[in-house]
Amino acid sequence: MSVSVDTGGKGGKKSVNADLNLVPYIDLLTCMVAFLLITAVWSQLARLEAHQKGQGQAGEDTPPEKQFKLVVVVNDEGFNVVADQDQQPLPKKGTEYDYEKLGTELKKLKDAHPDKTDIQIASEDQIKFEILVKTMDTALTARFPDLSLIDAGGAGI
């Protein structure tokens, strides 16, 4: 188990052929492969953060009544973006929810209120989890990192 390095020594001199001992290297590789295979994590999963606090609750100095309220209501008809007193319904495109339009609207609101970081996603009972995740993902893409997932009945809209 060796590799010889021939440098062409000849003419009565001592040969300069050297054998590289590869046994320790192969041992090390085998041990590393075994260890890494045992500790390998094959399922790559992650998390989407959400809170259950309402806007203007603990830890915030601004009184709730003075805060700019931003809520995305998810119902069977589509989205309804509620920004304080203004409501912007975003109906479905056929049977699919219009996430692109929602993203555009949220980005406009973010540009208008750059300090605003929190948003509420208010869902009705029959909405599937996948739709909620996509909606939250769209809100995160629009740079609203403080997400709250609440019941549409409790959103007060």
Place this chain on the structure above:
Amino acid sequence: MPIKAPHAHLFDSVKLEVAKAKLGHLGRKSLYAPLNLVAYIDMMTMLVIFLLMSFSATGEILFVQKNIVLPNAQNWADLERAPVIGVSRDVVTLDGSQVATADELMKDSSTGDFKITELHDKLVTLKNNYKLLHPGEDFNGIAIIQSDKGVEFKVLKKIMYSAAVAGYQNVNFAVVPKTKGAPGAP
């Protein structure tokens, strides 16, 4: 038959021509064959590099349950150690043990109370255990909901309510991470 003293080399007394030729290397190819290890070492090195790149120091926090299909998300964070509430279309589990069935949760409560008693009690126990085991640390109140993408919010809100009442205010949803710009991205 006269007795002869043994020779120094048995080789000279053996009459087998083939054996003699092999042992004496009489113009034949040597029996020593060099083993080419270059390809083997290359393969092992590539394997080690691949495994090191996919190595995760946090280990496996979530196991994918076969009856739960997770949704995709672009904006995600790494998982943390926390109680895992599994929600499939049939059953709700906490760290692998059943705490409720979906049929029970789909029914409208006559009292209007959303709390799932068994889930709440087990979460309170876990919270108390955490405080006992980590006396100097603040309780972060994180629970991970590993829900099937077809589950309705009606079920989820009862789970979230039960978790919140038990002290788990920060609910994280397990997702399959998706790179930005992937097909189907919102």
